[in-house]
Amino acid sequence: MPKRGSPEEELRALLPASIAVRFDEMFPSVRKGKLSRRDRKRAKILGRAEPVLKRALGPLEVVRFATNGVRQVMWWLLTAGSMNPFANRTTLVLTDERVLLIHTDWCQRPCMFASQLPLDRIRATAGRNSYVFIRSGREQLMFHGVGRSEARYLRNLLESVDTGDGGWQNLCPRCFTAIDGAPPSCPACGEEFKSPKKAALRSLIFPGLGDFYLGYRKYALLEMVGAAILWGVFVSTLGPAVRLEGAEGILLALPLLGLLLVVHAGDALLTRNKARMGLHSKDGALPTGER
Ligand SMILES: [Zn+2]
Numbered sequence: 001m002p003k004r005g006s007p008e009e010e011l012r013a014l015l016p017a018s019i020a021v022r023f024d025e026m027f028p029s030v031r032k033g034k035l036s037r038r039d040r041k042r043a044k045i046l047g048r049a050e051p052v053l054k055r056a057l058g059p060l061e062v063v064r065f066a067t068n069g070v071r072q073v074m075w076w077l078l079t080a081g082s083m084n085p086f087a088n089r090t091t092l093v094l095t096d097e098r099v100l101l102i103h104t105d106w107c108q109r110p111c112m113f114a115s116q117l118p119l120d121r122i123r124a125t126a127g128r129n130s131y132v133f134i135r136s137g138r139e140q141l142m143f144h145g146v147g148r149s150e151a152r153y154l155r156n157l158l159e160s161v162d163t164g165d166g167g168w169q170n171l172c173p174r175c176f177t178a179i180d181g182a183p184p185s186c187p188a189c190g191e192e193f194k195s196p197k198k199a200a201l202r203s204l205i206f207p208g209l210g211d212f213y214l215g216y217r218k219y220a221l222l223e224m225v226g227a228a229i230l231w232g233v234f235v236s237t238l239g240p241a242v243r244l245e246g247a248e249g250i251l252l253a254l255p256l257l258g259l260l261l262v263v264h265a266g267d268a269l270l271t272r273n274k275a276r277m278g279l280h281s282k283d284g285a286l287p288t289g290e291r
Pocket residue numbers: 172173174175176177186187188189190191
């Protein structure tokens with residue numbers, strides 16, 4: 001038993017009782033009899049992820065580390081880079097079996113999907129400053145937005161497990177079966193998933209529609225307002241230009257039309273990518289058990 005009033009006791013009070021934690025690894029500064037702000041923050045992050053963890057973890061699985069940062073994806077960097085910290089908040093949980101990624105909102109509450117990388121599929125880890133790179137299969141996960149020292153610590157923990165082949169797996173949001181790729185339904189429980197292709201097509205027709213289909217309603221609304229404004233500018237340029245210049249007026253509005261096409265196509269690619277980051281249940285089942 002930890003001593004009364006000790007840092008360890010204070011942390012244990014913050015931690016969810018249903019989850020086993022390897023205390024020394026999760027809270028390295030406690031060994032020195034101290035309790036840092038980051039330790040307290042990490043305990044809270046784990047607490048918020050509890051609804052997902054208590055369903056996803058095996059009965060003997062032990063948590064070694066947890067933090068909340070941003071999952072960086074190449075397509076997002078190139079197109080909607082500035083939106084990334086808002087859209088791709090992620091709680092990373094390292095256990096003795098896998099790296100678990102849980103999509104969260106800004107307040108670290110679990111949101112839409114979860115995925116995992118079994119430890120024996122990690123091929124290499126790297127990174128510097130506040131970045132952690134985990135290479136597996138053909139993909140590389142970029143995780144950042146955590147403190148430098150925390151990132152360094154996490155890289156060290158991961159390095160000790162570098163081994164093999166294979167890539168990230170999606171977790172069924174209903175039964176947490178690990179699934180390679182993005183099939184139309186879960187092979188274990190039959191839960192049906194939304195189609196990345198359909199999501200992309202909707203965004204191509206009008207930006208935001210695909211995000212709406214996936215369930216990112218607020219984000220979808222923002223995009224739709226933005227696209228509607230652009231279309232408004234286009235139409236209000238085209239009308240007077242044609243009236244003044246005749247058919248040549250169309251040429252004046254062409255650059256705007258080009259911009260609109262780029263926005264539509266860009267959002268389609270982005271939405272497809274977002275859909276492929278995790279399995280989105282058709283009837284809205286979430287990894288938290290809610291819908
Ligand atoms: Zn399932």
